[in-house]
Amino acid sequence: MSIVKTLIKTLKISLIFALFITVLAPLVAYGDGSDIPPADITDLATVGGAGSNSVQLTWTAPGADGY
Numbered sequence: 001m002s003i004v005k006t007l008i009k010t011l012k013i014s015l016i017f018a019l020f021i022t023v024l025a026p027l028v029a030y031g032d033g034s035d036i037p038p039a040d041i042t043d044l045a046t047v048g049g050a051g052s053n054s055v056q057l058t059w060t061a062p063g064a065d066g067y
Contacts, residue, residue: 038062 039062
């Protein structure tokens with residue numbers, strides 16, 4: 001009887017795993033699918049920081065489509 005219970009438990013686990021692989025896993029998004037990198041930062045500048053030993057960096061974030 002314990003062999004049957006073990007087989008049923010194994011079957012349940014296998015079915016849950018198969019459900020995950022076939023239904024849920026494809027729903028996971030890996031990025032936006034774009035292969036265009038963001039544009040270079042061209043306006044990096046330094047500004048005096050809050051203290052004497054600090055500096056603040058400023059720049060404009062480029063777009064995600066290379067522009």
